[in-house]
Amino acid sequence: MEKCYHIHTYGCQMNVHESEKLAGVLNKLGYTETPDEKQASVIVFNTCCIRESAEQHVYGNIGALKQHKKQNPELIIAVCGCMSQQKATADNIKAKYPFVNIVFGTHNIHMFEEYLKEAEKEKHVFALWEKEQEIVENTSVYRTSDNNAWVNITYGCNNFCTYCIVPFVRGRERSRKAADIINEVKGLIGKYKTITLLGQNVNSYGKDFGDGTDFAGLLEDLAKLEGDFRIKFLTSHPKDLSQKVINVIAKNNKMSKTIHLPVQSGSNKILKLMNRSYTREHYISLIDSIKKAMPDAVITTDIIVGFPGETDSDFEETMDLLRYCNFAGIFAFMYSKRRGTPAEIMDGQVSIETKRKRVNAALDLQRKISAEVMQSFLGKTLEVLTEMFNGKVVGRTEFGKLVDLDKEAEQGSFYEVEITKILSKKFAGKILNKRVL
Numbered sequence: 001m002e003k004c005y006h007i008h009t010y011g012c013q014m015n016v017h018e019s020e021k022l023a024g025v026l027n028k029l030g031y032t033e034t035p036d037e038k039q040a041s042v043i044v045f046n047t048c049c050i051r052e053s054a055e056q057h058v059y060g061n062i063g064a065l066k067q068h069k070k071q072n073p074e075l076i077i078a079v080c081g082c083m084s085q086q087k088a089t090a091d092n093i094k095a096k097y098p099f100v101n102i103v104f105g106t107h108n109i110h111m112f113e114e115y116l117k118e119a120e121k122e123k124h125v126f127a128l129w130e131k132e133q134e135i136v137e138n139t140s141v142y143r144t145s146d147n148n149a150w151v152n153i154t155y156g157c158n159n160f161c162t163y164c165i166v167p168f169v170r171g172r173e174r175s176r177k178a179a180d181i182i183n184e185v186k187g188l189i190g191k192y193k194t195i196t197l198l199g200q201n202v203n204s205y206g207k208d209f210g211d212g213t214d215f216a217g218l219l220e221d222l223a224k225l226e227g228d229f230r231i232k233f234l235t236s237h238p239k240d241l242s243q244k245v246i247n248v249i250a251k252n253n254k255m256s257k258t259i260h261l262p263v264q265s266g267s268n269k270i271l272k273l274m275n276r277s278y279t280r281e282h283y284i285s286l287i288d289s290i291k292k293a294m295p296d297a298v299i300t301t302d303i304i305v306g307f308p309g310e311t312d313s314d315f316e317e318t319m320d321l322l323r324y325c326n327f328a329g330i331f332a333f334m335y336s337k338r339r340g341t342p343a344e345i346m347d348g349q350v351s352i353e354t355k356r357k358r359v360n361a362a363l364d365l366q367r368k369i370s371a372e373v374m375q376s377f378l379g380k381t382l383e384v385l386t387e388m389f390n391g392k393v394v395g396r397t398e399f400g401k402l403v404d405l406d407k408e409a410e411q412g413s414f415y416e417v418e419i420t421k422i423l424s425k426k427f428a429g430k431i432l433n434k435r436v437l
């Protein structure tokens with residue numbers, strides 16, 4: 001019988017890409033992917049611990065497999081990723097879910113093949129490494145998205161924002177060598193139209209080399225490569241976003257003009273407590289510079305409401321910042337206490353009711369702002385990448401909106417389109433020409 005696998009991925013794009021690496025290993029060992037976990041002989045949970053809700057979700061789904069595993073004792077269940085990198089959580093999984101065969105963390109994800117082979121011999125593997133490792137190159141990747149290819153540029157984070165668990169589970173910041181990144185991207189051109197560079201804080205790329213390497217330089221080198229593709233990146237930290245990077249994005253037509261720049265709060269008091277290392281004024285000056293260099297840039301952000309010490313007036317400053325910045329969209333999160341982070345024990349923890357009230361108020365306000373921003377695209381020219389959707393070729397903007405096209409177009413190509421109609425879920429547009437690079 002064919003051996004199948006199913007991977008559950010939680011959390012951010014970093015995890016999505018890491019699951020592609022896990023899938024690469026499974027394919028190499030002769031397994032094939034199945035969308036139905038009940039058919040699988042290996043089930044992997046690639047977990048996230050950024051907020052408590054993400055963890056609860058994982059526990060619920062592992063627990064739900066108890067009966068299935070009883071009836072299929074040869075089934076291999078593996079739990080890895082950010083949640084199991086925390087020793088207390090990994091111990092908890094081992095104690096509460098003894099039917100899990102493999103538990104490992106983020107630092108030893110490259111060991112998956114070995115662990116799987118041991119589990120195939122009916123062994124249980126519980127492998128936590130305390131420290132991050134040197135970057136491992138040449139892993140097999142099974143890419144799962146049609147148009148977009150993820151490419152790591154940095155791993156880990158040095159910022160220690162006081163609410164955030166990431167520096168504890170992903171270790172210190174390490175940059176990949178530019179030559180390795182460029183080689184990987186060269187191999188993707190022609191197969192993928194969008195290349196998304198990944199790092200916890202892409203703007204500090206290369207600082208660890210101490211030789212003047214920087215993110216702006218990397219972007220310039222990548223934008224020089226021949227081919228029909230666009231470059232995106234995730235995620236930026238406002239403290240390290242330089243004018244040089246803004247200029248490189250503005251002047252290269254391979255660079256996506258959709259920028260995600262998490263602000264987290266509009267209050268200087270809260271930003272300081274969060275250890276974000278920038279002020280509200282600095283953030284606003286960055287938004288102004290981006291808009292000055294690229295009037296049509298589309299900017300999105302993340303905010304956290306209910307951080308310890310946040311008063312109504314601090315929250316009002318966040319609302320005010322949303323009004324000023326005119327983001328195209330936001331992700332708004334209620335602060336979630338994370339074990340071992342400085343904010344866990346800060347005074348002034350905010351009640352869940354207040355957090356709910358604030359997150360709803362922020363989302364209500366943003367819905368109106370987003371609708372206005374979308375309306376402002378009427379009559380403008382946007383670049384879209386075409387794809388098949390419900391049996392026909394449609395466009396997709398850099399920021400993910402579907403655009404119905406007025407005439408037939410080639411699939412998987414870039415077109416310049418004049419936006420003729422704004423509907424709530426999508427746009428309609430008139431094709432002007434194919435994009436030539």
Ligand code: 5AD
Pocket residue numbers: 050051163164165262264302303304333334335336337338
């Ligand atoms: N609680 C709520 N949101 C958080 N984020 C990170 N840590 C927490 C936390 N403890 C949010 C931040 C970050 C996004 C990926 O998740 O807004 O930008």
Ligand code: SF4
Pocket residue numbers: 157158159160161164165166167200201237
């Ligand atoms: Fe967490 Fe801050 Fe690092 Fe982002 S920059 S991963 S929010 S510590």
